[in-house]
Amino acid sequence: MKKRILNIFTVIMLLLVITSCSVNLSTDGALGSEHKELRIHFIDVGQADCILIELPTDEEVLIDAGNREDAGVIMNYLNELDIEDIEYFILTHPHEDHIGSAPDVLSYYDVDKIYMPDVSSDSQIYKKTILAIQNEDAELIKAKAGTSIIDSGNLSFEVLAPNSMWYSETNEYSLVTRLVYGDTSFLFTGDAESVSELEMVKAGYEINSDLLKVGHHGGETSTSQVFLDAVTPKYAVISVGKGNSYGHPHNKTLSRLNAIDANVYRTDELGSITVSSDGSHIKIDETAKPYIPQPSEEKNANKTKYIGNINSLKFHYPDCSSVSNMKDTNKKLFKNRADAINQGFEPCSICEP
Ligand SMILES: [Zn+2]
Ligand SMILES: [Zn+2]
Incomplete structure (x- = not known):
């Protein structure tokens, strides 16, 4: 009996210690994983994509790796968060604005699993990426609709596209992933365009999501009406470069998002954008400012x-x-x-x- 009381006492003391540590962490504004929070960082890499996800399991997901010249920005961002390994590295499709800094990421961090669509490219950066994957000795998974990345309790992460073997546009091969944490859901579309979007709707997947990473930097040929009607996002994030030569995001895309009352957040206006979820509610860091690496820190x-x-x-x-x-x-x-x-x-x- 005495021993039991002692045990209960030890547990209470331990809990007190853990709680006080958590308070310290949150006043620091540090990782914030003490509340089992999910955090999604849309890193501002200009006209490109790079999304870091800190899972409530303390694992990290990186979706895409910007252009070649973004390696410094990406590494500084990850290093500020003390990230050393990436459990899941998703390379949505082999365009340079998505895999540009993948070789640097691969040689700098420990990467466990890499997911890519089954499509190759003749570009130098693609060859360099494949070489870096071989050197890293990471597991390469050629993913497609139906591939499950994580499926555990209140956390699931699955691939909803591509649904076909062949497309005329490289963008359509984009791995589209849906992350669900508790009651909150997030859809990451890479550069998928209307052909792939329609396939996802027709396949009957659950694609309704609270947040949509808008496809192809807000280009006109993505975010079709039929797709938006199925996703009905409350929040839409556009990863896009200021004054880009493509005219992204397109006015038509913006008005389609506006018509369904989605709150739109753009990296060209806000810089990096952080979104968090406790499994019930989503919080957007609207005060996000462009991320400027500070070498003198x-x-x-x-x-x-x-x-x-x-x-x-x-x-x-x-x-x-x-x-x-x-x-x-x-x-x-x-x-x-x-x-x-x-x-x-x-x-x-x-x-x-
Ligand atoms: Zn692309
Ligand atoms: Zn792109």
Whole structure:
């Protein structure tokens, strides 16, 4: 009996300790996973897509990886959140504005599973991505409608498209995924256009969702009426670059979204946008401002990740000015300082890593 009382006492003490830790975390504005929150970050990568999802299971999903030049922005964003591994990396389709920084992400982070549609490309960036996947030794899954990524209790993440083997447009091969957490749901469409949208509606999938990542940066040939009528999103996020040459988002798309009373959030106006869900309610961070990497921040001085130049044999912090001038092909990434030194690299005298 005494022992039991002692046990109950221990449990209460433990709970108190855990609670006080949580309070500390939330006052920091840190990860916020203490409330088993789902967090979705639409990272501002200009005219491209990159979406980070922090699952309530403490696992990470990355959907797409911006253009080639976005590697710094993406890595800074992930590093600020202390993310070291990505459990699920979804590459919606092989266009450069979706896989551009995938090789960097793959060499910099531990990636477990990669999902891609069964379509290839002749582009250099696609070849580089495939090579990086082979080097990372991650599991590559050629996904299509019906592929289940996560299915556990109140969390599910499944693939709703592509539904066909062949399309005339690469965009139509986009992996479309639907994430459900409790009573809240999110639809990520890559660059899927009206052909794939109609297939999803016809296939009879549950596609009704609280939030829609608007297809193809708000282009006219996506977000068709029949699709919108089935999704009926309360929130719509458009990942799009300011003053882009495509005229995205298209006025017709915006008026279709307006007609169904969706609240529209655009990365060209708000910068990165964070959305969270506790399983019952969705919160949108409307005050989101463009994400500007701040190299001088003290935090970066403690970063343990480095980029080496295979020509100069110097290694740098990712935000060192020399890194921005470095050719991608000359870069070698290190997860720690000892690795760099063991491989014959010397610290840069500017950033002093
Ligand atoms: Zn595309
Ligand atoms: Zn795109």
